[in-house]
Amino acid sequence: MAGLLRNLITLLLALPGVGRHLSNETLKIRFWASPLDAGIRNLKSDRYLQFAECAQLDFILRCGLLGKLMRQGLSFVNGSQLIRxxxxxxxxxxxxxRSRVLWFDERWAWFEHQFHSRGELCATVLVKMKFKQGRLTVPPATLLHCAGDSRPAQLDGWDAALQELT
Incomplete structure (x- = not known):
């Protein structure tokens, strides 16, 4: 229930900034680590994924992608997530x-969500996702701006590890 409430609050707070950013920007959003999000003293590991989900929703709203997705009957599906x-x-x-599109190819888009607290990098969540229209995968280039000149090497290692699991 807390994730749903956080998504709703994120949606409401992002509405004034809808469409004011490009998808090749790094966008920032802040959260408060409440006692409901923590174990004894620290943020629980599953909450990083909840915060990343909210940050991704905020990113999609503020870049004006949600309207495009809805008009074209598209959805986005996470294929895998990696936390460091x-x-x-x-x-x-x-x-x-701090959220950004790290890279995309003809099928997948990789988002990076960096968690900072008290001026220090605390964690990084990578999300591999794709856009779908029914059963059809839609190329991310039709929705996103350029994500960089070359594919980051860290994605090669991640994809290789995923291949070993299948």
């Missing part, structure tokens, strides 16, 4: 999540 923890986020801390 570096420092704990303490209860009651303000967490700034």
């Amino acid at each position: 923890f570096q420092r704990p986020v303490r209860m009651f801390a303000i967490v700034e999540v």
Whole structure:
């Protein structure tokens, strides 16, 4: 229930900024690590994914993508997620999540969500997602602006690890 409420609040707070940004920008959103999000003292690991989901929703809204998705009957589906923890986020801390499209190809788009608290990088969540229209995969280039000149090497290792699992 907390995730649904956080998504609703994110949606309402993002509405004034709808369509004011490009998808090749890094967008920031802040969250408060409440006692409901923490274990004994630190943010629970599943909450990083909830915050990343909200940050992705905020990103899609503020870049004006939600309207395009709805008009064209598109949805987005996460294929996999990867978290790298570096420092704990303490209860009651303000967490700034910096979101950007790291790269995209003809099928997939990779989002990066960096979690910062008290000026330090605490975690990075990578999300591999695709746009769907029914069963058809829609090329991300039809919706997103250029994400960089070359594919980051870190994505090659991640994709190789995913291939080993199948």
